[in-house]
Amino acid sequence: MKDGLQSPGVSTQPQAATAKLETGPPGSECLIKIGGDWRLSGPVPSWSATLEQRAAASVRVVPEGLGKWDTSLVLFLVHGRAWCAQSKHDLHAEALPEKLQTLLKLVAETSTPGPIDKPIVRSSWDFAAALAGTWASHAKVIISFVGECTLGFVNSIRKPRRFRWRDCLIEMQQCWASSFPIVTLVSFLVGVILAFQAAIQLRQFGAAVFVADLVGLAVVREMGPMMAAVIVAGGTGAGFAAQLGNMKVDEEIDALETLGISSVDFLALPRLMAVTIMMPLLALYGNVLGILGGMFVSATMLDIPSAAYWIETQNRVGLSDVASGLTKSVFFGLAVGLAGCLRGMKCDRSAAGVGTATSSAVVTGIMLIVVVDALFAMIFNVLGI
């Protein structure tokens, strides 16, 4: 760019850029002599400082010892032209190098693009209406997606051979493999933490053995399924969103749709099924580890023999407690899967869209888990389970 703008045949010694003003008789023409090297990186005169409120019928710009020049000179002249247009002066720049003239003409022709017509939000009422509209359309998308999944599920019960079992098995394997180590660690530690907390209180009453009751119930009814669900939401749910989002960006989902293959049946259902099957298994595994965590603390810190701890747990924790936790975890799985698949399939067609979809899947997933948990807490309370 710079080379193209340079005037040939000048010395390499840089000269300070100058713009000298010469005023003729009042009311006639004033002359601006431009000289030296004009560089964007160096100091250059400004038009307004040069002209200083001088009144003249016209302004003529001529080169005098003009060395190398770049966009800074063009900018100087553009300012000059704007100034002249505003104060109704004539600007004569015919004596300047031809390249400079061409550039000036180009700048004049290039009009700035007009504003893109977008609906403008005017008042806070409009803003509220727009927000409500957005929420309504979000709700519509979620409801229609859940509906499509339900229809797809009914169809695959009717024709089980059409269900993509292979994809489902692969996803189940992935889900287990990615969540297994973290569920192990987190569940064990949750058991440890609960045991410590309980021990501090219960020891005051000499009821340390009831640590087993507390840990057992808390883990089996709440923490086991909940922790497994949060871990799966962060790993597998986010994975679904990223994978499907990428497929959307690469038009792979469009390719399915134009072949008349439902992308929900083909992509979402196997994943939903996989995560719904795996979630109770992970929750059950988490339950075992949580109880082991409590047992570890009791044996090492509270001097309760493991056998006693185990018997106490067996006495207190019934099958209905385990079943209630596992029932919840089935729905947690459904929630995580739905959030992941929905966010992925409705992802924007850009790299940023995939990122947003992924984080949104995790947030939506965890939010749904808590909502589902609260609903079940109410239901179990009413039913007395």
Place this chain on the structure above:
Amino acid sequence: MNGEPPENVIQVKHLTCGYGETVVLREISFGVHPQEMLFVIGGSGCGKSTLLRCLIGLLKPLQGDVSYFGENFTAADPGQRREILKTFGVLYQNNALWSSMTLAENVSLPLEEHTSLSRKDREEIVALKLAEVGLSGSGELYPSELSGGMQKRAALARALALDPQIVFFDEPSEGLDPITSREIDRLILRVRETLGTTMVIVSHQLSSIFRLADRVIVLSRETKGIVAEGPPTELAITSADPRVRDLLNRDDDSPKRMRQPASGRLDGFSK
């Protein structure tokens, strides 16, 4: 067929498409004749891709309708829609091969979904399709293991899997070098000659347009509609609209290159 000339395989009537409040194309109508090679061209942002998305049913038109073989696609119920979808294949700009499946599985999936062929028959057809596009023996590769040109071929094989009567192409030579792009053009010509497929191609590759097109439709962003329609060579010279002439003579910096016959160019390269 509703008074329309029966020879049109695709009939677009008063189609208005866009996104939400924004109208991209307004009230456009055109037809596509059997075995025709129709190019849809225009400057950036003129709605070429939007039109394509409307034609293949990925975008619901705001108004108007699209008919295939006299059957209304826009207002079709799911069953009819599925039948119509089987009559055309689409080659996407990014190829859109399913990345978790091998090439053979990619080509085989449409057959699995829409036919009751046995596994063995399907495998044979897949091998045949891959051979047609010059990819025989690559069935076990995954899309990521292929070059851009090979991916394009594989995507064409998938688009042709159900022997569609129409194939839509979205920028078939985008991102390919001139040689590969020319090979793809040749492949497209061969497919039409051997299978008699109607082709609708969205592109702005001038060389491809002059090599392949029977007819072009020029869309304009300003008028949100069709500004010209006809054989490309004719439009390039005789169009009354300077924008259309401009669009079709974009290589005015190197006029020699454009006047030279395409084959000559390639021979020169290979020597």
